[in-house]
Amino acid sequence: MDLFSPSEYAYAGVRDYFPADGNTFPLLDTREKMRDYYRRFYDAATVTDVALTNWYVGEWFLFAEARWRLDLEGGGRVAMMTVEILPLGSDGKLVGRSGYGTSFE
Secondary structure (H helix, E strand, O other): OOOEOOOOOOEEEOOOOOOOOOOOOOEOOOHHHHHHHHHHHHHHEEEEEEEEEEEEEOOOEEEEEEEEEEEEOOOOEEEEEEEEEEEEOOOOOEOEEEEEEOOOO
């Protein structure tokens, strides 16, 4: 969470793979909602590998396409691909996330 600007954070809209309420594309308009998203994700899965397959760093944003491999808490291994745009604030920290990902393979 230290990567997100405490004063300029605006929102995030990313696929929720482990939604608490069934909403797989929630609006995460506060840092606390983003923190809860991360807690659910890391309670449900362990990331075993992330490989950037495409990326670009601009003056005010980052773009990343990644291949993920996860071990699920209940057992099993899965993979997914994600793509995101991450805008940067005046403090050099992230002000949001916008992206989506494939279903588990």
